[in-house]
Amino acid sequence: MADDNNAPVFQIQRVYLKDLSLEQPNSPQILLEQAQPQVDINLNLAAQPVADGVYEVSVTATVTTKVNDKTLFLVEAKQAGIFEIRNIPDEQLQPIIGIACPQIVYPYLRAIVSDVCTRAGFPPVVLAEVNFQAMYEAQQQQQAAGGANLN
Template sequence: MADEGNIITDLGGNADANQPNGADNQPAIGLISQYIKDLSVENPNAPKSYQFPGQPNVDVQFNINSTPVEGEVHEVILKITVTAKAEQGTLYIVDLAYGGLIGMRNVPAEQGHMFLYAEAPRIIFPFARRIVADAVRDAGFPPMLLDPIDFQGIYFQQLQQRQAQGENPAAPMGEA
C-alpha cells in the first residue's frame, strides 16, 4: 500500500507502485482545471433590439491558443465570439475566452501538440458552450446552442494546409 502523500497514476499499466512520486516515466496527460478567463456580453441596441423582426444572422468564430505556464503545465484558451445581427443593427455579441490547464508528462512533442490543439478544446468545449448559451439567454434572447465542433478534423485539415505551404506544422494554429 502506498503512503498517503505518494499518489501514483498509472496510465500505461506498467508503472512500478514502489517508485516515488515523479519517478514514473509513463506518458500522462490530464486536465488540471478549467475556468472563464474573460467574458464579455454586449446588447448594444437594447431595448429596441427585442423588437427587431425576423431571424438574425449569427456569426460564430473560434480560436484555439496554447501557451506553456510552468514546467509540464500548459494553458489552452478556447476563444468563442458569437455575433447576432439584423438589418436594423446588432442584437448581441458574446466574447468568451475559456481556459483549461493541461498537465503533460513524458509525452512526445507531436502528440502533445495534437492534444493541446485538438483534444483539450474538445474536452472543454461543452462547458464553454453552456456559458455562451447562458450569456445569450441572460441578455434576453433565446439561448444560442452551438453545434458540436470536430476539433480533431480541423486540426488535421490545418496541419495538412501548413505542410502543403511549407510552414512549421508545430507552430500555433490560430483561428480554426
C-alpha cells in the same frame, strides 16, 4: 510507493472561464424589431506553455447576432483549461494540445454561451459540436502546404 519519473502524464489541473463579454449596443430600440436575426459564430483555439510540462489551452467563441445589419447582441467567451502533460513524445504532444484539450474545454464553453444568451433575454445560442481532430488535421495540412518558411 515508487513513482516512475518517465511515465506519461496527462492531467486536468483546472477548467475555468477566462473571459466573458456581452454587448447589446442597440438596445432597447432593436428589441422591438420583428425581423429574424442573422447569427455568425467564430471559434478560435490558443495554447501556451505555463510552466515546464504545464499548458493552458483556450477556446474562444464569438457570437454576433444582427438584425438588418445592426448588432442585436455580441457574446464573446473564452473557456480555458490548465493541463499537465509530461513525458509524451513530441509527435504526440501537439495532437494532445490541439485535439484532446479543446475537446475537454469546449462543452463548458457551449454551456456558458447558451446560458449568457438566455440570461440576456434571448433564445439560447447552442454551439454546434466541433470535430477538433478534423480542425487540427486541416491546420496541419495548411502549414505543410505553406511550408518552407515555417520554423
